[in-house]
Amino acid sequence: MQNISEILQSEFNKINAKFKTITITHLPELHTELLTWLHDGLISKKFYEQNYGQFIFHPPSTLPDASSVVIIGIPQKVTRIEFFYNNIRYETVIPPTYRFSQIRATCKEILTTVLGSKGYAVERAILPMKLLAVKSGLGKYGRNNICYVDGLGSYTRLETFYTNYSFPTDNWGEKQLMKACTSCTLCRQACPTHCIPDDRILIHADQCLTYFNENLEEFPASVPPDSHNALIGCMYCQTVCPQNKKHFTYEPVTITFTEEETTCLLENLPRENLPENLIKKLKNLDLFEDYLELPRNLRVLLNKQHNSS
Ligand code: SF4
């Protein structure tokens, strides 16, 4: 008869996902690690507050007896999107990780079905998933600070959940850099903002294009205008990475934004004034919350393609 870990393994195998488990006793260590980065000046206060400020390093009140955290890595494809504007077709992408709803729901369903049938509960954990994944051994850091899940590359969505089941295995360990990175600098060479250093593992995250296009301020001069390559986020350091060669795939369907929808996006309309069909499309892409950044991001992409044609 299979134990709970084996049943979960076989269920996650069906969606090609991998998982590790840790005990919640390590959560203060996770928090301390992030605070150390801040205190050592490896990340700025602004970056810490914007990117790590939302994490909660203890179980929710709805699951006070949680004893384990499950961290899951699921392969995810690149989403291709097209915009029509002034009778011209523009194409761009949304990198893996931005679309989360469906994957999160699937993971929760698997965990709830397996653990629930044994009398245990499951709740989502709002934790620094990348750091947790590398500390649990689910993956390793690339030189680009992206988590490479063993056997799946970096095109993966991570999800974390609490449960009050105490897994027999505590996968906690030291974070590691991929071996392949010791003799490779391709991502550093490809990075348009030169934010991947050669003297430390942490990138200069507040110089990364992703940081800029996930924020509302105008792009600084350090971001070359022709570097924009996705509606949000940046793909350069992952697409050049040899460790991703066999994992790069697109979603089969390209999502289309009509002339009218593109025009609406570019107009910076308040969220509540967007047409229903556009709201639906953005929600489907899990980008409705990021809506405010999109007009500016789209504008620079259209300009780039227009200037190069
Ligand atoms: S491109 Fe090279 S250095 Fe960068 S993450 Fe991939 S293997 Fe590591």
Ligand code: SF4
């Ligand atoms: S996401 Fe883009 S800007 Fe950020 S490190 Fe990778 S290549 Fe550089």
